[in-house]
Amino acid sequence: MKASRVEFLRLFGGTTLLTRQVASELFRPPLYPSLVMEQIYQIGIRSIPLVFVTAGSTGMVMALQFGLGLEKFGGKLYIPKIVSISIVREMGPVFTCLMLAARVGAGITSEIGSMTVTQQIDAIRALGTSPIKKIVIPRVLACVIAIPLLACAANFIGIIGGLAVGANDLGLDPVFYIQKVLNTLWLPDLASGLGKTPVFAMIIAITACYFGLNVKGGTQGVGNATTKSVVTSSICILVGDYFLTKFFWILEQCL
Amino acid sequence: MPVIAVKNFKKSFEGREVHRDVTFHVEEGECVGLVGGSGVGKSVVLRSLIGLEKPDSGEIWIEGEEISKLSERDLVKIRRKVAYVFQNGALFDSMSVFSNLAYPLREHTKFNESQIKERIHAQLEEFGLAEAVNKLPSELSGGMQKRVGLARSMMIDPKVILYDEPTAGLDPFNTLKIRETVLRLKKKGVTSLFVTHDMPTAVAVCDRFCLLGDGRVKAEANVDKLHTHSSGDIQQFIDGLDGG
Ligand SMILES: Nc1ncnc2c1ncn2[C@@H]1O[C@H](COP(=O)(O)OP(=O)(O)OP(=O)(O)O)[C@@H](O)[C@H]1O
Numbered sequence: 001m002k003a004s005r006v007e008f009l010r011l012f013g014g015t016t017l018l019t020r021q022v023a024s025e026l027f028r029p030p031l032y033p034s035l036v037m038e039q040i041y042q043i044g045i046r047s048i049p050l051v052f053v054t055a056g057s058t059g060m061v062m063a064l065q066f067g068l069g070l071e072k073f074g075g076k077l078y079i080p081k082i083v084s085i086s087i088v089r090e091m092g093p094v095f096t097c098l099m100l101a102a103r104v105g106a107g108i109t110s111e112i113g114s115m116t117v118t119q120q121i122d123a124i125r126a127l128g129t130s131p132i133k134k135i136v137i138p139r140v141l142a143c144v145i146a147i148p149l150l151a152c153a154a155n156f157i158g159i160i161g162g163l164a165v166g167a168n169d170l171g172l173d174p175v176f177y178i179q180k181v182l183n184t185l186w187l188p189d190l191a192s193g194l195g196k197t198p199v200f201a202m203i204i205a206i207t208a209c210y211f212g213l214n215v216k217g218g219t220q221g222v223g224n225a226t227t228k229s230v231v232t233s234s235i236c237i238l239v240g241d242y243f244l245t246k247f248f249w250i251l252e253q254c255l
Numbered sequence: 256m257p258v259i260a261v262k263n264f265k266k267s268f269e270g271r272e273v274h275r276d277v278t279f280h281v282e283e284g285e286c287v288g289l290v291g292g293s294g295v296g297k298s299v300v301l302r303s304l305i306g307l308e309k310p311d312s313g314e315i316w317i318e319g320e321e322i323s324k325l326s327e328r329d330l331v332k333i334r335r336k337v338a339y340v341f342q343n344g345a346l347f348d349s350m351s352v353f354s355n356l357a358y359p360l361r362e363h364t365k366f367n368e369s370q371i372k373e374r375i376h377a378q379l380e381e382f383g384l385a386e387a388v389n390k391l392p393s394e395l396s397g398g399m400q401k402r403v404g405l406a407r408s409m410m411i412d413p414k415v416i417l418y419d420e421p422t423a424g425l426d427p428f429n430t431l432k433i434r435e436t437v438l439r440l441k442k443k444g445v446t447s448l449f450v451t452h453d454m455p456t457a458v459a460v461c462d463r464f465c466l467l468g469d470g471r472v473k474a475e476a477n478v479d480k481l482h483t484h485s486s487g488d489i490q491q492f493i494d495g496l497d498g499g
Pocket residue numbers: 268269273292293294295296297298299300342
């Protein structure tokens with residue numbers, strides 16, 4: 001019990017410190033835009049298939065479930081509204097980020113972790129360069145740029161998925177469906193969903209880099225760190241989601 | 256003024272004391288051999304000299320500057336003049352040999368691509384690695400990786416070189432090549448600290464020896480006094496390894 005509390009404090013302190021280092025080095029030259037582009041490709045472009053499949057099937061399943069449920073009460077016409085709102089406000093961004101916490105988080109931690117155990121991180125330092133600039137910042141920036149865009153695309157694909165099921169299985173008119181969606185969704189829905197994603201992106205990137213840089217104990221250590229990184233960022237996303245939802249809820253009430 | 260001076264260096268890992276009170280210095284142009292059994296903390300000393308480890312207490316002076324309390328950012332200028340040759344090469348394994356060697360040049364010099372290319376080819380020729388230029392580190396033998404590591408740390412003409420067992424695991428021919436490289440750099444006035452278990456090479460390149468043990472420098476002796484002086488401990492250590 002005590003050990004886990006110490007580990008928690010170490011994690012909290014370590015990630016805070018890393019975030020601070022990232023902030024202080026972010027705009028101080030030399031900057032490496034090409035490294036950021038490379039990471040956007042690795043993290044963003046190469047995640048597209050995963051995100052599309054996740055979002056598409058989420059949309060389809062939700063349309064089906066709501067369809068079955070609402071049909072009983074004759075509420076089938078509300079399906080476009082309910083499905084699109086739940087996707088845009090919650091399912092799209094959060095599912096995307098959870099999937100990316102696994103794919104991207106694991107990738108970052110295992111890559112940095114192997115660099116740590118083979119002393120490549122030390123070599124970066126020994127050659128007079130900064131691992132924060134060379135390794136951490138490109139990944140953090142790539143996540144913060146790519147993940148919100150991916151979530152945007154996920155929203156779109158999710159709604160299309162719902163539309164496909166609505167038209168095929170539930171016998172809704174596609175034009176009616178699209179009109180309903182367009183009438184329902186307005187900016188606060190989109191903003192409160194997508195507004196969470198930069199925060200989730202930070203959580204994924206910082207957690208993954210932290211665990212990678214602090215690997216101890218060889219190859220097995222890399223494996224352990226990767227598991228911990230994915231579990232930690234997933235939990236932080238789920239817990240953080242509650243607070244962010246509440247935050248945006250309060251914000252919407254004020255407006 | 257010595258180029259490297261370590262005073263009362265103390266370092267523990269997870270409650271286990273590795274260094275209790277290490278004190279030694281290296282003068283300009285000198286090559287000092289740091290010897291001692293496996294695990295006495297030779298690599299820890301070298302790492303501390305470029306700020307990769309922080310001492311628990313004590314001082315580390317590089318060219319008149321106390322570095323043990325410098326921040327990562329301020330350590331950059333130390334690391335540009337002090338090269339560390341990693342025990343295992345520590346090459347960037349997703350980059351080709353060429354990119355590995357280009358890394359310090361691109362970071363610290365204003366050379367254009369063709370100058371970089373020229374320098375790298377000259378360096379690879381020098382180290383007998385010309386045919387490896389486009390290979391990935393994983394495609395090289397251990398000895399070649401080591402030599403690439405050595406070549407990389409020397410790309411930007413460091414003033415001080417810290418060698419961490421540069422000849423371990425090399426065949427006699429390559430050992431000889433490394434020995435020649437070290438001597439050539441020494442002639443150019445480079446100051447060096449040479450950690451090794453390879454005593455014939457150490458005796459050939461070093462001016463002085465420090466024997467590390469029990470968390471301190473147990474004995475020191477000049478190489479020419481090895482057989483005359485009462486440098487019992489070092490002589491014993493060298494004979495033990497040399498003969499064995
Ligand atoms: N990062 C670290 N964490 C924990 N212990 C460490 C760390 N670095 C070094 N040590 C410990 O410090 C001691 C000295 O290690 P070091 O690598 O300096 O030995 P060495 O003298 O270079 O040995 P060798 O000749 O085998 O290379 C070892 O017992 C090692 O366990």
